[in-house]
Amino acid sequence: MESRKLSARVESLESFLRFLSAAKTEVRYSAVPVTQVIERHKTGLRFLHDCVERCSQGENFNAAWKDAVSGSAKYDGFGLHDMELLLSFGEGFGASDTDGQMSHLELYSGLFGTNLKSARDDRNRKSKLYLMLGIFAGLSTALLLC
Amino acid sequence: MNQEKDERFDSAAKCICDRIEKALDCLPGDVKRHAQEIRLRVNRPVCICCSEGTYFLSPEGRIHCRPVPGLLTAEPKDMEESFRNLCSYSIYSHENEIRNGYITLSGGHRAGICGTAVLQSESIGSVRNVSSINLRIAREITGAADRLLERLGNQLSEGLLLAGAPSSGKTTILRDLARQLACGVRGNLKKVAVIDERGEIAGTYMGIPQNDVGCCCDVLDGYPKAAGILIAVRTLSPEVILCDEIGSEEETRAVEQGLNTGVIFIASIHAGSVRDLMRRKQARRLLQAGAFGNVALLDAAHGPGKIAGIYKAGDLLAETDGGAVADSGRNARRGYGIA
Numbered sequence: 476m477e478s479r480k481l482s483a484r485v486e487s488l489e490s491f492l493r494f495l496s497a498a499k500t501e502v503r504y505s506a507v508p509v510t511q512v513i514e515r516h517k518t519g520l521r522f523l524h525d526c527v528e529r530c531s532q533g534e535n536f537n538a539a540w541k542d543a544v545s546g547s548a549k550y551d552g553f554g555l556h557d558m559e560l561l562l563s564f565g566e567g568f569g570a571s572d573t574d575g576q577m578s579h580l581e582l583y584s585g586l587f588g589t590n591l592k593s594a595r596d597d598r599n600r601k602s603k604l605y606l607m608l609g610i611f612a613g614l615s616t617a618l619l620l621c
Numbered sequence: 622m623n624q625e626k627d628e629r630f631d632s633a634a635k636c637i638c639d640r641i642e643k644a645l646d647c648l649p650g651d652v653k654r655h656a657q658e659i660r661l662r663v664n665r666p667v668c669i670c671c672s673e674g675t676y677f678l679s680p681e682g683r684i685h686c687r688p689v690p691g692l693l694t695a696e697p698k699d700m701e702e703s704f705r706n707l708c709s710y711s712i713y714s715h716e717n718e719i720r721n722g723y724i725t726l727s728g729g730h731r732a733g734i735c736g737t738a739v740l741q742s743e744s745i746g747s748v749r750n751v752s753s754i755n756l757r758i759a760r761e762i763t764g765a766a767d768r769l770l771e772r773l774g775n776q777l778s779e780g781l782l783l784a785g786a787p788s789s790g791k792t793t794i795l796r797d798l799a800r801q802l803a804c805g806v807r808g809n810l811k812k813v814a815v816i817d818e819r820g821e822i823a824g825t826y827m828g829i830p831q832n833d834v835g836c837c838c839d840v841l842d843g844y845p846k847a848a849g850i851l852i853a854v855r856t857l858s859p860e861v862i863l864c865d866e867i868g869s870e871e872e873t874r875a876v877e878q879g880l881n882t883g884v885i886f887i888a889s890i891h892a893g894s895v896r897d898l899m900r901r902k903q904a905r906r907l908l909q910a911g912a913f914g915n916v917a918l919l920d921a922a923h924g925p926g927k928i929a930g931i932y933k934a935g936d937l938l939a940e941t942d943g944g945a946v947a948d949s950g951r952n953a954r955r956g957y958g959i960a
Contacts, residue, residue, distance in 0.1 A: 502713055506711075506713060506714040506716075507711075507714060508708075508709040508710070508711035508714050509709070509710050509711045510709065510710075510711075511827075535639075535702075535706060535710065536709070536710035537705075537710060568710075569705075569708075569709075569710040569711040569712060569713065570705065570710070570712060571712055571713065572712060572713050572716050572747060573713045573716060575713070576713045
């Protein structure tokens with residue numbers, strides 16, 4: 476279970492970094508509004524789907540992003556630190572001109588990249604440990620029952 | 622609470638911050654139907670401008686003719702929220718518009734904005750601390766151009782320049798002209814190209830015109846007018862080109878170039894009177910070039926879309942400086958009109 480959580484976090488961070496990269500292209504070349512950027516590149520991440528859904532129901536983007544991160548990001552496997560970062564990313568997303576947005580997206584690509592690196596380290600170090608712990612716990616229980 | 626609906630007003634009001642939108646939502650239906658502008662000024666009462674005058678809004682959605690105490694005022698955070706909402710929380714996607722002092726909204730509404738200019742090498746790079754928002758409600762009035770066409774005898778083959786003060790109904794008439802020409806309401810169908818730099822004529826949102834501009838109409842949404850005219854002439858083979866608020870040197874040159882291809886131009890220009898119009902160098906130049914055979918002056922004082930007079934370009938030029946209008950060759954093919 477814990478081992479799967481570590482893998483889910485890595486996958487979600489990778490997905491979000493892909494989203495940031497796609498967002499950079501959209502902002503620079505098509506200048507579509509933030510809701511459309513998310514709509515086009517929301518694949519895989521539940522909180523992005525949730526945000527689009529909330530926006531389509533008339534909620535403004537800022538509130539929709541906050542609610543979606545608080546409500547759904549944990550199901551994507553994001554940790555608390557990732558969620559804080561997502562919230563601060565949402566505050567600045569769309570709030571400046573193209574150059575400002577490029578810097579914003581660049582900055583958060585770096586920050587999420589660091590998180591991804593640590594998530595990968597965690598997964599590599601801890602997933603085997605959790606797996607072995609699970610196996611030993613299972614074996615111990617089986618022996619006790621016999 | 623009275624919550625009568627007016628689709629156009631409500632869609633425009635939706636772009637403002639929640640607190641003010643709630644009060645606007647409670648306005649009587651009659652006010653909503655006649656409202657032309659919603660005006661927000663920082664720390665000042667919210668105003669609704671109708672053709673009859675300006676009204677002030679109370680937090681409960683009641684209107685007052687005078688600025689009495691207890692009115693709903695736009696606080697700095699309301700201005701900030703409204704500005705971000707007007708930009709769909711995507712300031713970068715309205716960068717050029719903001720530089721030019723406006724934001725085009727879905728439904729063809731337009732918000733004029735002003736605040737503190739951020740200068741970048743002597744030109745306006747951006748605007749910060751937005752202090753005023755003028756939300757102009759786009760109204761689609763089917764048949765708005767009927768009176769004008771009747772007075773012109775359904776003849777537009779010589780081109781038409783619509784002159785009028787702000788809020789005199791120039792865009793509403795242009796939109797209806799596009800629809801009537803592109804649908805063949807009063808004669809043959811025409812291939813119409815609308816150069817909709819500010820998105821006010823067709824109100825295009827996500828690539829789809831929100832207003833009815835006819836079935837044979839190509840909309841060049843967001844194109845600068847000068848570039849749009851040349852692109853339309855080169856690629857869309859239009860018979861009629863429509864554009865709003867013409868007047869710069871570059872636009873004048875583009876019209877002159879288009880004129881040589883035989884396209885009919887219908888455009889609007891800001892001018893409160895014939896005198897104002899003839900004082901404008903570019904307008905005079907266009908009339909002299911024969912771009913517009915007729916000039917229709919709109920009368921803002923008697924409500925939007927009212928015609929104060931229709932003038933022949935040649936007569937206006939002769940009156941002002943004795944200049945003669947160039948023969949664009951259009952009089953030889955009067956049958957090209959819509960009748």
